[in-house]
Structures are given as C-alpha cells and as structure tokens.
Amino acid sequence: MAKIYQAGALNTTSLTVPNVYVQIQQPVTLLNGVSSSRVGVVGTASWGPVNAPVVIGGMPDYQAAFGTKQALASDMGVNVNIAVYQGASDFRCVRVTDGTDKASTGMLSGATLTAVCTGTSGNTISAKLTQGTINTAIWTLTVSHSLLGVNSYQGTTWVEIAAAAASDASALVVVSGGTALTAGGVTLAGGADGGTPSTSAFIGSDGTTRTGLYALRNQGCAIGLLCGLSDTSSFAAQIDFGLGEGLYMVSALPSGTSVSAAASALTGAGADSYAMKVMHGDWLWWDDDTNGNMLVSPAAFAAGKLAGLSPEQSTLNKQLYGVIGSQKAGLTSSGTLASYSDAELTALFDAGIDVICYPAPGGEYWAVRGGINCSTSAAVNGDNYTRLTNYLAETFATGMGTYIGQTINADLFVNIEATLTGFLSNMLDEGMLGSTNGAVPYSVICDTSNNPDSRTALGYVQADVKVKYMGILRYFIVNLQGGQGVTVTVATGS
Template identity: 55%
Template structure:
C-alpha cells in the first residue's frame, strides 16, 4: 500500500507497518516579484469625489469619472493627471483634499430632496428626472451628468426608488423622503449650491498620519506608489516632513518652490530648512506653461511633468536629459509662441544644484528640448544624490519587504539560510537581466550572505535571522569628457578591428 499525502500530514518516525510514503513538498523558496515603479500618488483638489481617500485610475477619462472635470487652480489634480499621462504614465492614486467648508449640491422635486453624494461644484450640473415607464405603474428615476454619466432606477413608489438608489454603491445622489411620501409625478430638477470650499492650508494638504483616519499626503500610505507629490503645494518649510514620509513609505516625493521664485530666495530657504533627504526631489519654482484641452494655457508647477517622466523610466535611470512633452514655455524662458528663450547660466545651475534644487529647462545637454537639468534629489551626498539612487533603493527595499516576510515563523537552519539567499539572489538576478544592474561585465554586481558567519547561535537561539545584501548600482553619466587632439602634425595610428 502506498500513502500519498501533503508534507507535514504524516509522522516521519515511529511507523510500524512497512509501506511506501509519497510526501508532496510545496516549494519552500519565496519567489520575489519586483514592485511597480510606475504608480504615482497625487494629492490635490477636485470638484467631486471622496475626500482623503486614495482612488485608483489609469487616465484622465478615469479621473473625470471619479473627480469631475478639471478646474482652474494650482492644486487641481485633473491637470496633473493630464500632464503625467502625456509623458506616458498610466497608474495613479489620487487623494482629494478640502478645507472642510465644501458643500454638496441639493435639489427638491415634489417635496423629495436629492443630495449629491460628494461635495463640490460638479454636483451643480447633476439633473434628476422622474418619468413613467409607458402606461404601467412603474416609474424611472434618472440622474445624469455630462461628465460623470447617468444612472437609472425603477420602482412603483418613492420608497422603492429610494431603496434602489441606496443599494447602488455608484449612485450620484442620496434620496431623502419627507414624513409623508408624495405621489409620483413627472418632473426634473437640477441640483445647485455645491461648493469646493475655500483655499486649503499647507497643513490640510500634508494631513494627519492617524492610522484610523489618515488624511492628505498620509492617505498615500500602503498604496504601492513609487512616486508622489502634493500638487501645487509650495510651502517649502514642510519639505522635511514630505521627505521623511517619502523615505518611510518608499515613495520618491517631488516638491516645488513657489511660482516665480528667485534663485536667491530658493537657496536661502534651502539653507534655513535643510532638505538633505534622498526621499525628496525639490524643483525650482520656475513654473511651466501647458496647453490643456479644457482650460487652454495654464501655468503649473513642474511636479507632474517630472513625476510623469520618471514613471516611464526604469528605477536605475535618471530624469537627467530625458525629454519632457507638452511644455509650452516657462516663467524664465517665456512662452515658446512669443519667441522668448532665456536660459540658465552654468553659475545659476551650480547654485541650484549645490543647494539640492533641480530645474526643468531648455536647452539641455542632449539638445534644444525641455528636460530635467540635474537629475538630483536633495541629499547633497554624491553617493546618494541622484534620482536613480532613490528609486532603485526604494525598489529593492519594497520588493524585499513585499515577500520576505513569508519566512517569519520558520525554523532557523541550513535550509532556511539557503532559501533566503535563493529568494534574494533571484530578485537581484532578475534585476540584472532587466538591465537595472550592470549586465555587461563578468563580475556579478551583488552579494548575499545569510549563513552561520553572520548568524551566530547566540542570536539565532533567541529568534534573530540576518541577511547581508550588497548591491552595486550603475553610475549615471553626468560629466562627459572627450579629449580631442587635432592638427596637421597629429599622427594617427589605426589598428585592424
């Protein structure tokens, strides 16, 4: 007789009856899958949608369905999504913030009150219509909006219609009946009175990290974002808080100086605040012109342009010199259509970069196009000052954090040592194959140690396991020297091949 069973279901010792046991072993190693480096978290304002709640979407059409039409304003998320999508980004987590004075639109039909499920001016364009279906006693309640779409509900009376609306998780309205429900009668009402509230403060944009009700920037926790920014926020005194959040969450946060900033002011703020964080990229307040399909020419911070471009690059790459689409000019250069083309001097760029501040400008080393000029974060440490350091470090750390926890609870022995090494080496090997690590040389650019050499019994006996991982990143070509020797007296020797 042969017994087939899953591993661990039969005792391996103490058997009496001779027989064959086939134990089906599940793979013990954890296969690590790298995390996304393309998801962008955006915090800003909107005229519709849930507040302080991350909403996933892939394009501007999805944005309109969730947050309404784009609005004119420095912090409007719709414009930010449009700009980032133009660069090739297609994965967003958007968080709407308000100052708390926003109001939902309302309307009344035959004594029945309809209230938009979300606050904001988008609700003011909602229409609610009641009509009889043919000659039957059944009625249809329809809510419609040019951007949000339409929803329809049927019922024989107001109570049944109210129940149908309440059961729809995607409803645009809530229905409130008076003490005595009126008779059904054909009619239409357009909601009104919805407001977006007043101007948000910096504190409201950053929000609270209360685990029970995170708000603002902190609502992006655990959303898998690789890049993030608070759109239009220019309070640089909060740069340290934003950078700290970025490092704790593995998000490369992008901030911006105020519109029309001066280099001297930006440097003074940098010195007083002391950014110095590889989790933060600070863009100079030279805002950019963009020709929006809804709002025409708008002036916005460079954050969404930079975030969108980074999202299309491998984590091992820098934003330096990578062409950015959709820019019609900048505050320094002027509008392209006017022929203005003021540029930055080497001295000005040196001042900015030395202070940990990057800038989008035209031209760049690659030619006459718009791009990020430095590719720097705010760390000021030459070993960690590049976009690529932040993004690749976050990628590796988040990938390890996402899978290695499966080994918690396992006995510490030679098998576990080997499995841990195999999992981490598998991830690093995949990264090398994808070109995130150097794959041109014969030397493997990483090592993983997890054995008795770094896990003495004194520590494993009390439950500690350690893996030491070293990864060699590729450098970025920032300072390209070409030595040219020319002249009639130069002797040139050409070798075959």
Template identity: 50%
Template sequence: MPIVQQGALNTTALIVPDLYVQIVPPQSLLLNGVQTDVVGVVGTASWGPVGEPTIIGSMSDYATSFGPIAARKYDMGTQVAAAVQQGAGNFRCVRVTDGTDTAASLSVLGAITFTAMYTGSMGNQLQLTVSPGSAASSWRLTIAMPRLSPEVFDNITGTGLAFWKNLANAVNNGNSALRGPSQLVVATTLGGAATPLTGVFQFAAGNPGLDGATGVNAAMLVGSDTLPRQGMYALRGQGCAIGLLADADDSTQWSVQAAFGLSESVYMILTGPAGDNIVNAVTMKAEAGVDCYAAKLMFGDWVYWYDQANAMTRLVSPQGFVAGRLANLSPEQSSLNKPLYGVIGTQKSGQPGGRTATTYSSADLGVLLGAGIDVIANPQPGGNYWGVRGGHNSSSNATVNGDNYTRLTNYISITLAAGMGVYVGQVVNDTLFQNIRSTLMAFLNGLLSQGLLGSTDGSPPFAVVCDTSNNPASRTALGYVQADVQVRYQAINEKFIVNVQGGQTVQVSVQTVSTTN
C-alpha cells in the first residue's frame, strides 16, 4: 500500500494490484505579506563588524553590537536612536570605516596578547581580571566591557608556557559546554612562560583601538557592490523596506541610492546638507537628476535633537525621524501630518529656547514640494507639532509621488516575488490558471479586508486575469504564463477643501438620514 505525493506516480502505467494513496496538496497557495518595518541603516560606529548587516531591535541591542552613540557626523547610532523614538524596532545595521580602524590590544606579562574582537575605540574600555580559580591550583580570567555581561573563563590549569596555551585555547574555543568562545577578544600566545599574577589589566594601557570614522564620506557609505559587499550594498537581500545612509548629504551620491532603491524595492531616505537654502536645494536636485519614486529627499533643514547618551543637544539630519515614522506606519499610509517625536527645533525654526520661531510660508513649501523635496516642519495641518510636511517622494509625476505609492508598490511586488515562484515548473493547464488567479485574489482580498486597499464606491479596487485570453497557445507552448493584475490604491487627502456659505440670506437645506430598526 504505497503512499506517495501527487505527481510522483504515473497513474496511467500501474501494473501491480494494490491500494495507492496520493497526498494532494492544497489547490490554492495563500500569500503572507513581507515585513514593511525593516529599516536599513549604514554609518560609522565605535565597535562591531564592518560591512556585515546586523539585526538590531532596540537601542540596547545597538549598544551591545556597535557601542554607544557618538556625537559626530555619519554616526549610525544617532539615526537608529531617532528612528526608535518614532516607534521603529527592526533594523539592519551596516558599519562603515575609512580603513584606518584598528582593534585595541594588550600584552600580559610578555606571555599572551589579547586583541579586541572588533576594531574601534570601544575596545579601549576592555578590562581583564586574573584571579584564583574555583578549583585548586587553577586560575580564572574575567573579561569585562561596559554595558556588556562579563565573560568568565574558570579553572584554567597548567604551569609556564602550558598555562598560557591553555588560557588562549579557553578564550578562543571555550572551556565548557556553558562557556563558549569569547565574543570580546582573541588570544594569541607569545611564547613566554611567566608565572600568572593576580591583577587587573586595562586595554587602555595597551595599543589603542581606532574607529576609522574621521575620513568617512558619503561615497564610503555607498560602498561597493563587489564581494564582499560594503556600505549600502551590504543591505542587498536583507528585506529592508526603508534605507538610509547616515548624514550622506553629498548630492553626487543621491542617484546611486535611488538606483539601489529601485533594484531592491527599498524606500531610500536622502538628505540635503545642513543649513541649505531652498534655491540651492532645488538646483542640486535637478543637477543630481533624482526624479524617482524609490527615493525621498529631505530638505537640508537639520533637526535639533537631545542626545540622551551624550547629554547634549545636537544638530542631526532628518533621515532617522522620517525613516522611523514610515516604518511605524502601514504601507498605504503617508508620512504627511503624522507627529514626529524627539524634535526640539530645526535650523529654520531656530535653536531651542529662542525668542522667535520661523515657519515655512506657503510659497516656500510650494517650491520645495513642487521640486520633489520634503521637509520636517511645525505647524502641521493637524496642529502645532513636528511632522513631515509633504509626504512625497522625489518623483515629479503626481500619480506616483506619494509615500503610499512607493511603500505599497514595494510591499505588493516583493510579496508576489517571494511567494508566487512555487508555480514555476508546474504543468500549464486550466487548473494552473485557476490556482494562480485564486492565490492573487486571496492576497488582494486580504489587503482589502485589512484596509490597505479600498474604494470610495465599494467596488473592488483590483482585478486579476490569468486564463486563455492573456495566455494563448502560442505563448504557453513556449513555456510562458502571464497573470495581469490591476490594483487601484487609495488616495491621500492632501488638499482638504471645505466650502462655507454664510450670511443672513442663505437658504439652508438640511440633509436627513433615515434609520431603520
């Protein structure tokens, strides 16, 4: 009584009398949408892997993986912190250096050298403590770094050179099932046979670690697309919905970011230089040739933000605030008129505590938004709070220049790319057409039921065609199958007009609404 999967048995060529059970898979595949809250951030840091995307879910995770926020341009932690304040909590972070970064190291008693696992100045805070072990005639090594749990390697035995080899082996490979290799340092023996001594050894007394951040520029943040990928290109295939290169205000690097956004379906958040003016911003955008729905260009009116880690007010680019706000919105939504948190002023409005506050005029906003440049401003149409004033990407096409177009288009296309490939390799027949259409309709109906799609008159906002009308035999004979999908997005209320007629002679007509019990 064989049990087989459907399609594994030729049921027209059976000879042996028996019961044959075929397991038939569900006829319709259901698609689950991809994540739309993943933010890719590229910048400098004082610890952590270089050029390697790292999953970060909170500022605590960031501090563990990349060290503290640094009060400098191109700092990755600053942008992550600003995004976290908007509710974002799903990051892919890539550290970049200028090539001058070094790992801190320390030699102990001329017998062993400990080198920080990663380059950067945070390694200078490492501390080694050598003390008697739990077992008789043994030693314990404790490796500590601020904000991280200490690593303890206990019961290291031996004398002379053998002891130092055993210690290096424990640090590099672990010395028990519960104590694996060190995640902070790498140990290398020097051939010495000194007797171990109880004491505390500070990495600050050894060779210092350097961040390699002083020479970083926007081009380095963009990186290279050859293996191993560096900078922005390390975000390929990471599932990012939104991306930013921290403080990358060089207009010559905008177009490559837009191209990356198109190729990876990532909404790239760009920024102009701090203290920019409107005329220069419009000119730079035109010269850069950025006119694309995959990028959102923020005006160079940088934001005053209180850096809690360094206890100071800093001027930072608007990228983190915008990326975090978008990540905390459903993809059919716009950033327009949504509150931003943590903003205490901008260059345009003046420093915090100033006596005067300058706001954008309608003429200013008209020029910026007309050129495809968005801006953080206060007030918003909904009240006196900070927010994104346009909700637009950098495209000049009014039909595709909303945040909602970029994000919903990317969401739908990536979801289909991730799930519809199961139909490749199947036999082309009416059943295949029905299954493809059923899968697409089920996904789009799910979007409709959850409010991501909708219509003003209640009619279906989508249509799917996959049958012989768009798959003639001349095409299917060559192995082609085509599904044509039309989806109408919900528009964003950007220009709200209320007509009021008042006066003593106005004739008021009252509209009554009938109710049924």
C-alpha cells in the first residue's frame, strides 16, 4: 500500500520495503502585504479601557467602545471622526488619562452599581430593577446606555445578579452589596474624564505592562497619532517608536506657531527623521457633529489622508474633507481666506515641516501642501518613501520567517528569490511600482554570489533586494512660446 509523507519527513536513503512513497512538497511561499492603512490612535475618551488597544472600524464601533465625543483636541472620537472623513477605516485606539478620572456610581435597592470604566459617559447609564410577572421570585436588572448598549441580568438575590453581571464581558456596571430586592431605577452619576494627560502619559512606558504609545506595539499599525499632543519634547520618543515599529508618526507643532518660529522649534526638538511627519502649528477648524466648531490639530487630517492612500502615494495636493477654516486663513464662511506666500512655504519645507492650506495646486480646496516628512535629506523626505519603505520592510519581516530552520541549498536560494520577486512583481502589476522607461524597477539576488560557504556554514542566508520607487510630481514646468511671429511646425502622420 502506498504511503504518503510530508516533504522532509521521510529519509529516502534508507528505504527497505518496496512500495510507492508519495512526498507532499510545499509550494513556494507567497507573500501577502501587511496593512498599510491601520492607524494607531492615542488620546482621551469619556469611556473605555485605559492603556489597552481596542479594534475600531468606524464611528459606530468607536462610540460603542468609548462613548460620547468630547470637545477636546485630545479626544480620540474627534480625531477618529476626522480621519474617517479622509478615508481611514481601520484603527487601534488606546485611551490615556491623567489619573483623576472617576467611575460613575449609583445606589439601587441597597446595592452599589459602579461603572466598569471611568468617564462622563457613565453618567448617562441607567439601571432598572424589575420583578418577574410569572415567576415573582426572579428579578431582572436592566442596564442601558444610548451608545454603549443594553444588558440584562437575572437572579433571585443580589448575589446572583452580581455574579451574572461579573461573568458578562460586555457589562457596563459592577454590582456589589444589596440585601432585599425592591423594584426601582437609578441613573449613575459622579463619573469624570479627568484633565488633559501629560506628555509622559501619552508616550507611556514600555515595560511588562505597556501604556500610552507603547500599547500600540505589535498591533500592525502603519500610522501613529497622539491626539492633540504638540509637545516637541515628545518627538524623539515618537521617532524612536516609529523606526522600531515601521510606523509613520504624524504630529503637529503647538497651535498658533508662527512660520518664523516653526523651523527653530523643530530643530530644537532634534526631529530629523523619515519616521515622522510634522505639521505646521496652523490648526484647523472642524465642524463636529456633536460639539460644533472646534479648533483641532492638523495631524488628524494628515494621518487620515495617509491611511486612505496606497503607500506609494503622497499626501501632496490630495483634497481634505471637513475643513472649514484655519487659524491663518480664517473661516471659509467669511468668504475671504488668507493664503501662504511662496516664501513662507519655502521656509516650512526647508525645515521639514508640512502644512495644510487653501487653495491647493489642483484647485480651490484644502490640501496637504508639501507631502513631506521631517527628514532634511531630499532622498528620503517624501511621504511615499516612509510609507513604501515601511510597507516593504514589514511585509518581508512578517512573511519571510517561514524559511527559518530550512536546510541551506540551491533550492532554498531559488525559493527565497521566487518569493521576494513574486511579491514585487505583484506590486508592479498593481501600479505600486513602476518606471518611466518601462524597465523592471526591482532586483533580487539570493545565490552563491552573496552567500559564500563561509557564511552559510554558520547559518546565514542573505537576500539583496533593490527597489526603485516612483517619483512624486512636485514641480510641473510648462514651456510656452506664443506670439504672432512664432513658427509652428506640425509633424504629419503617414
């Protein structure tokens, strides 16, 4: 009877029984790109767990997890809402506090109901205790909130009801105490969001229990945003995190920073890296559907637009939505908007600072004007360099580990090269790579030329990958010659 083995499980040099031996060969590993649109968001909220990443796909998800938006530049809901308007749809949200936040509480029939999370959203949680109509020994505690949901728990005593609530992962309250059950209702009160967290709370710690920005480790985020934080002393830590995680941090200078002060502010922060995008301190007006007109950081708009673009693209000249004005330009409703001069834009771009302004090169709309990161090197200071480099590096780091532990031989070299080349070929087919002359914009070498025996004997295998990125059109020159004396020669086709 024929026997079937997985490749590598059968020693084919020691067979003794005549038979058919089938070895299942694994196909060449195929790479699938990592997410390039996931935004890691750190900020304040009126509800939700603290220092724990929560998966959010849009505003309904956000409100169910973090409650009502607050009229604060640091509020995650406001920033997520802005980013959604620009095309973002995948978030990992981390709530931070200043430590003065409080959980709302209420008394019902002698029992204490305490909100499972701190924040003012807990102040609109209502609880109602009712007695069964058929089986009067059964009581039902119904806990509800317009955004957070509704939960019901049954029991014949407070102990049973409390146990039912404790076993519910989506519970809004913790029940303690209580003696006799008496019908009634209560709305919780006393919850507080706390004040604006310090810079250290936003950055957090990278220990056994990660907090703040560090809670986003290993979350697969491509873009990072610390809501409303404009403390330039945080830029070094943000850059370090971005480099280590393959993540593009987006921040902004303090509200109202002048053009002349912007360059020195960034220089003083030591922010010279492709891992971070710094927006000018010309904050934007946003018409929030909950809080009305708000002055918010331009970083939220830039981060959202990046998330809505493929990684080879730049934010330069891409239309932004929901902007109703800026500190420099004024409100759109005024009818007259102040604009930046070429000298002002040059000063910002030379310093590695981007800006959102009106109009854009493409027309009468708000847009990111530079499409740059804060590196002073022209070779790496485009959005597309950061995004595409991170995308490729993270994809290779995530997908190539399957080769670890395999024997080093010519077949391995061929398979590694095929895996990398196949992925880059897919990118070329999808328009993420390209060239102006039609040449293949990548090369992969993994053979004996770069893997000598002296290295492979020690367990090393090296693949040399070169990828040429497409440039971004920044300066469009049209040479026009006109006049009555101009001679025009038109070539005729056959």
